[in-house]
Amino acid sequence: MALFDWHAERSAYTPLDIEAPATGASPIDLVAVRRYRLGRVREQMRRLGIGALILSDPVNIRYATGARNMQVFSARNAPARYCLVTERRVILFEFTGCEHLARGLETIDEIRPAHTASFVAAGPLIAERERSWAREMAALIVAEVGPGVPVGMERMNAGSALALAAEGFPLVDAQQPLELARCIKSAEEVKCAEASLRATEAGVAALREAIHPGITENALWSVLHQAIIERDGDYCETRLLSSGERTNPWFQETGNKPLEANELVALDTDVVGCHGYYSDFSRTFHVGPARPSAEQRELYRLAHEQVHHNMAIIAPGLSFREYAERAWDIPPRFHANRYYLSAHGVGMTGEYPYLYHRADFPDAGYDGVIQPGMTLCVESYIGAEDGREGVKLEEQLLVTETGTRLLSRFPFEEALMSP
Template identity: 70%
Template structure:
């Protein structure tokens, strides 16, 4: 990964043939897992949290490497959960799935999960929640003592209340886990790169498949096929739109037929290789004619926003300082702006959120941009009541001295020139 030269004329254009899969056989996954587990425990210690119960499957995977029906478990939480202390890691796994954690040095013990949800327990849900809380409380007390500080996340309300009645000092576990995930190790970055390269191959295939008459979902499925064939996990959103459906943004992919000479906007949002998020956005043109002047203008404005905001990023910069220095969105595009200027990226979108200057008073918070953070710099440009819009985004790594570009997929020469 080459450090970016912000003084040179840049279009980030590369030959599609160069988008080969990153070698994965040199990734030390034991070191990756050790770094991640150590980060969580360090953040717990910093806040005097003796134990956490993690139920978000992404956070379980981050802390241990254990993966199991990730989307199912997000919808059916808590169907599996992890109890983590300073020196013990106990995974409560979904029925019949204990073998999936075999060989993971990050897990000391695997037990059967007791699913405390209405779907699993029906009218007996309150009794199930209480029994679950008593079982967990006895175990936690034996490890760290009754009354210890306990971090919880994403539990149903009845389970959390029942556990609170067991005499622990209950706190939210989101902060320590998000702060842990925010900083990547050099070995972890190899996973990020592998996911990006695989996703870029998928986007190249999608780009090559573009033709008028295809539906949005047919085109979008090309990316899916490629990602899954390369052992990626799934696409987290449905963000591919064409023509008038590119403005405003956040219109989900449908069976809309792609017309001639339309813009096609894509946000990858891929949970790819090793569970890492590959998150960049590109906008294409369906042809057969050249883009219009208006289409090129939208594209060039979005390109300018992304590159200005990448250019101001630096280690040690405050979130408020970033918002103050970020690109000024012209008035005619302001109403339809993307809701963030940039955001953290790891196993999914994560801390921090960096807001536009105008949104900072209501939504923003301060913090520090640190080496080891991976950020996605966003732009959406479309006039309010305009017909089309452009979505562009780049994924970067904050280093000790500046910024490294991670996403390498080319921009469109016909739309830039």
């Protein structure tokens, strides 16, 4: 069994590449996870006729290789680290002084220091740095694949792209092959997602226990952060927790507002958790101590109904258009404040596909087919345009050969569901 560097991809500090995510759970073969993902990337490259991919999004680098390093920093400071993927080899260009972090990963053939082409690194010499970067990358691509092959790029300076194009390479967007690769999960990947969900659910349980009048939204949200980091998750991608009037409309992130008695508290986890897999479910709670009001219970009932109706129609072979046509009808009172999607793909972050509401499909929607191996999040937000509060609910599920399997397990609120 190969040794494993926990800096690359871990949820517990054991030296083996096969790891049990929780007591009684099946072990996760992380070598198989990484090999499957890199194979998916290369499969899409072949299908789309792309000779080389230059990845700079840290999530996509991790997907293709398993290498993890300063994820948020790397996303903000691209291209602080990047990766070249060809049919023959994978070369990781790691942030200066960090080359040791990914050693031992079977998906990476060579590690080199990154030639950072950014203004903060090069100052007014940025154009020359970009040309130097392009010359180095062009020589490497020619040696690996040959001259003039289509090259996929993402999230890098416009100057870098222009300089590489000037070296004689037609450039394409790397989003399509990466999103199509990521949308179908292996059985081992699903285990990673479930490990991430179990850790996040423990964090949400701790958050729920901490709810009381007087605690601020920020303090309450920090309970989830602490629990995620303690369980070796990565970070929360958003701060989507709000209370009372701040629950309507949705997307108001946490603030210093204290919770008040008997109001609603809504959250969307958006956790990049164990093994880098997204744990994405939403719940709404009641502060108490009194019973939830009739209006609060009605909002919750409708959101619960929307989520479960739409989960029930998801099946392999269903087209995105058919899904939109069969999805739950949003009552007119709540249509203006509807969530912008009906459902979406999820993996190491939110991803392809987006499934739109029927009313939005003509302008925003695109067609495709729901396939086995997709993991999807089914969304609901119910809040009237003239209402005080709103309810956010969401579930995460796996599409199987015969139907679906629910992955998220956090319970719904009995007090808010009772008549």
